Amino acid sequence: MPESPYLVIDPGRVRENYRALAAAMPAARIRYAVKASPVDELITLLAAEGAEFDVASIGEIVQCLDLGVEPATLCYGNPIKKAADIARAHALGVRRYAFDTEDDLLRIAEHAPGSEVECRFLSSAPESRTPFGAKFGCAPAEAFRLLVRARDLGLIVAGPYFHVGSQQLDPEAWRIGIGQAAEITDALTAKGIVVRSVNIGGGLPISYADAAPDLTAIASVIDTAATEFLPTATELVVEPGRALVGNAGTIHAEVVGIRIAPDGRRWVYLDIGRYNGMAETENEYIAYRFATDRDGDPVDEAVVAGPTCDGDDVLYQRTRVLLPTTLRAGDPIRILHTGAYTASYSSVSFNGFPPLTVHVSGAERE
Ligand SMILES: Cc1ncc(COP(=O)(O)O)c(C=O)c1O
Numbered sequence: 240m241p242e243s244p245y246l247v248i249d250p251g252r253v254r255e256n257y258r259a260l261a262a263a264m265p266a267a268r269i270r271y272a273v274k275a276s277p278v279d280e281l282i283t284l285l286a287a288e289g290a291e292f293d294v295a296s297i298g299e300i301v302q303c304l305d306l307g308v309e310p311a312t313l314c315y316g317n318p319i320k321k322a323a324d325i326a327r328a329h330a331l332g333v334r335r336y337a338f339d340t341e342d343d344l345l346r347i348a349e350h351a352p353g354s355e356v357e358c359r360f361l362s363s364a365p366e367s368r369t370p371f372g373a374k375f376g377c378a379p380a381e382a383f384r385l386l387v388r389a390r391d392l393g394l395i396v397a398g399p400y401f402h403v404g405s406q407q408l409d410p411e412a413w414r415i416g417i418g419q420a421a422e423i424t425d426a427l428t429a430k431g432i433v434v435r436s437v438n439i440g441g442g443l444p445i446s447y448a449d450a451a452p453d454l455t456a457i458a459s460v461i462d463t464a465a466t467e468f469l470p471t472a473t474e475l476v477v478e479p480g481r482a483l484v485g486n487a488g489t490i491h492a493e494v495v496g497i498r499i500a501p502d503g504r505r506w507v508y509l510d511i512g513r514y515n516g517m518a519e520t521e522n523e524y525i526a527y528r529f530a531t532d533r534d535g536d537p538v539d540e541a542v543v544a545g546p547t548c549d550g551d552d553v554l555y556q557r558t559r560v561l562l563p564t565t566l567r568a569g570d571p572i573r574i575l576h577t578g579a580y581t582a583s584y585s586s587v588s589f590n591g592f593p594p595l596t597v598h599v600s601g602a603e604r605e
Contacts, residue, residue: 243571244492244511246582246595248276249602250284252487253578257288260443260482263458267475270314272441273299275480275579276488280599282306285483293441293478297324300331310334316478318343318359318375326350337400337438339377344385348392356389357400357438358382362419364412367404367442369524376401379419383426396432398473399423402440405481405580406525410452410460413439417461421468428470436474437465443482447576448526448558454482481579488578489602490516490595494570495546505541507562509572512545512552516577516595518584520554527554530573530605533563541566547590575605 260269270291273282277299282292286308294300295317303313310332315325318339325336329351336351338344339359347356361376377385379399386396399420403412416439424434439461444451465475492511499505511517519525529543538561545552566572585594 241491241596241598244490244509244516244595246488246490246516246577246597247602248278248281248484248488248578248597248599250280250487250599251601252604253281253484254284254288256483256487257285257290259454260458260477260479261288263455264461264475264477267439267461267477268436270316270438270476270478271483272316272478272480273303274583276484276581277302277583278597278599279306281484282308286312291476293480294333297327297331300328300333304331314357316357320346322346322350329354335397338385339375339382341385341388344389344392344394348389348394353393353395355395355397355435356386357397357436358386358389359400359402360419360423362401362403362412362416364401364403364407364415365409367412368406368408368444369519370404371402379423383423386423386427387430387432390432396427396434398427398434398436398438400438400440400476402478403442405442406444406451407442408444408449408451410457412442413457413461414464416440417464418468424469424473434470434473436476437469438476438478441478441480441482443477443479445481445485445576445579448528485579486576488576488581489605490574490577490581492572492574494566494568494572496568497566500542505539506544507541507566508544508546509554510546511574511595512547512554514545514547514549514552514589515585515592516581517545517554517574519580523555523558526558526560527577528575529560529562530575531563531566531570533565533570536563536565538562539564546592549590573605 360382
């Protein structure tokens with residue numbers, strides 16, 4: 240048994256998720272966002288299934304290439320990149336890039352000449368559970384202008400690209416984004432520029448404490464919008480991270496201690512917190528489910544906190560978390576559907592705690 244805390248990822252579940260998505264969106268190219276869980280075995284498995292890969296840095300590019308992934312299947316999708324990183328990616332064989340500023344476009348044209356580009360625009364989709372805010376994306380009209388400029392700079396235009404925000408619970412978000420992408424596509428077509436693909440980004444949700452809409456319901460909204468708004472020859476690219484790996488992971492942790500605070504609230508301290516894997520509890524965005532060996536005993540509300548001496552290392556104090564009243568120090572506790580955005584977020588040694596370890600093996604489903 241590894242030392243607590245640790246994450247177990249079930250590769251069979253990731254394969255099932257990939258196949259379910261491919262069945263729900265048969266015409267779309269699926270591009271796995273490596274950042275969600277940059278685990279060698281998962282990258283190899285998804286490559287064998289036929290996935291492409293969205294990579295955010297030279298580190299992810301090198302990891303994929305070292306595993307034998309074809310460079311032609313990589314897209315350097317991070318709009319924030321240094322000229323030197325673009326040159327290095329190009330030297331490594333990467334020929335597909337996303338951008339959202341003229342500045343970055345010019346760097347791509349100079350250091351990755353002749354490559355294919357997607358322009359990310361900020362769609363008017365409703366806010367998701369873990370929103371990107373205004374960090375990425377130009378105005379749709381600017382995306383049109385920049386893609387024309389890309390053509391003039393000798394780059395190959397792939398097409399417009401949007402991301403509705405991670406853990407997006409409103410299927411209409413994709414309809415809005417596809418409608419906006421179609422306006423850009425029509426304007427480019429009128430300029431004689433063929434749009435090869437529309438990248439509808441990631442954001443596909445999974446169920447945590449709150450249930451998420453069904454994948455097939457979202458796929459149906461996407462299919463209807465694509466049929467209604469886009470030319471038939473335009474391919475869709477979907478870029479999931481969470482939806483492929485989230486429900487395939489379980490964190491095994493331990494209760495370190497329990498305290499009744501001066502205001503009477505019960506605090507449950509775990510050996511995992513914001514800095515060694517639970518980063519997505521920031522602002523209590525993601526409400527994970529807990530399972531213990533005492534489930535079935537009476538429950539009561541608990542504030543849940545991590546193990547460091549940091550005041551922000553609190554997972555939930557506003558979200559209503561119910562845990563058994565019989566829970567004691569030393570009890571094991573499992574945190575469910577934690578395969579995405581956990582281990583790779585954990586700090587190298589904050590307060591001396593090591594990063595969360597990852598173990599790839601079949602697991603029971605909870
Ligand atoms: C460029 C890009 N594509 C795709 C994704 C995957 O998003 P999700 O995990 O919500 O599917 C992300 C996540 O941050 C991203 O930055």
